[in-house]
Amino acid sequence: MSAWGGRIREACGQATVEFAMVIGVFLLLLFSALSASLYTVERGAAVTGVAAGARVAAGAAPGNPNASNVEGATAEVARVVKPSLFGTRVNQLPGGASCRSPRQVPAGEVDVCARQVPSGMVRVELRGRPANPAPVAFGLDWVLDVGAEIQPVTFKP
Amino acid sequence: MIALMLGFLAVLVRVEAQIELESATSLAAAAAVSAPAGDYALSSRYALDTWQGTLHYYGYLRPGALQGCAGYGDAGEQVTCSGTATLLFRETPMGLVIPFDLDISASATARSSGYRSR
Numbered sequence: 001m002s003a004w005g006g007r008i009r010e011a012c013g014q015a016t017v018e019f020a021m022v023i024g025v026f027l028l029l030l031f032s033a034l035s036a037s038l039y040t041v042e043r044g045a046a047v048t049g050v051a052a053g054a055r056v057a058a059g060a061a062p063g064n065p066n067a068s069n070v071e072g073a074t075a076e077v078a079r080v081v082k083p084s085l086f087g088t089r090v091n092q093l094p095g096g097a098s099c100r101s102p103r104q105v106p107a108g109e110v111d112v113c114a115r116q117v118p119s120g121m122v123r124v125e126l127r128g129r130p131a132n133p134a135p136v137a138f139g140l141d142w143v144l145d146v147g148a149e150i151q152p153v154t155f156k157p
Numbered sequence: 158m159i160a161l162m163l164g165f166l167a168v169l170v171r172v173e174a175q176i177e178l179e180s181a182t183s184l185a186a187a188a189a190v191s192a193p194a195g196d197y198a199l200s201s202r203y204a205l206d207t208w209q210g211t212l213h214y215y216g217y218l219r220p221g222a223l224q225g226c227a228g229y230g231d232a233g234e235q236v237t238c239s240g241t242a243t244l245l246f247r248e249t250p251m252g253l254v255i256p257f258d259l260d261i262s263a264s265a266t267a268r269s270s271g272y273r274s275r
Contacts, residue, residue, distance in 0.1 A: 025158075026158075029158060029159070029162050032162065033162060033165060036165075036166055036169055037169065040169040040172060040173050043173055043176075044172070044173060044176045047173075047176050047177050047180050048176065048180065051180040051181075051183065051184055051211075054184055054211075055184070055187060058187065058188070058191060119206070121206060121207070121210055123210070147210075147211070148180065148181075148184060148210075148211045149184075149206070149207055149210025149211050150184050150187065150188050150191075150207045150210075150211075151188045151191055151192075151203040151206055151207055152191065153191040154191065154192065154193070154199075155193065155274060
């Protein structure tokens with residue numbers, strides 16, 4: 001074997017080692033950027049959704065002008081967020097129920113709930129773990145936990 | 158590369174914080190006109206409770222003040238609210254590329270029903 005051939009083989013080996021060192025960091029940054037971008041879109045939709053739901057909840061329930069429209073609120077949140085939560089299942093909980101802790105919600109699902117809190121306000125929440133395109137190995141497990149509160153319309157007695 | 162990534166994250170955080178602030182301020186304005194017309198104190202309280210219940214302090218966002226939601230006198234009048242918050246970049250890794258805190262603001266207007274009782 002010539003000395004020249006040995007140097008080429010050494011250079012190839014060095015390049016492979018360098019590539020192996022860099023590719024992991026590069027993929028981590030790439031998936032982080034993709035995942036963070038998607039999360040921002042999803043969180044923006046979630047914030048907009050719970051605000052829209054809160055506006056609905058501030059009104060009266062159909063057939064009962066003295067109660068907040070919590071059922072209508074969860075439906076409104078689901079309507080707003082579904083197109084933006086790619087591949088995520090949206091669970092609409094019954095009016096008055098509390099959402100589970102985000103970590104208790106299975107991956108790829110979110111809970112939507114609305115209820116009246118003791119202060120008289122109506123609270124609308126979206127909690128869970130939306131679907132994430134980044135491989136689990138990268139440890140990018142985003143959690144959505146957003147809420148909105150509003151004072152329902154009131155009348156003097 | 159890492160600096161680029163942190164800068165990119167900072168932009169995303171800035172956009173996200175603005176959405177949250179706009180949302181909370183908009184709800185506060187809506188809550189202000191849900192009180193009976195002429196009840197300035199109740200209207201202000203509804204707005205503040207709504208704003209504080211929606212915009213929370215966490216990691217990088219510190220709510221500031223809500224101003225202008227002082228109620229309305231007659232049915233059909235409008236209320237304009239302005240909210241502020243601070244993005245605490247210096248307390249996160251993003252402080253490496255943005256070494257200062259950023260004040261953001263939002264305003265929203267809501268009109269009360271023309272048939273609102275006093």
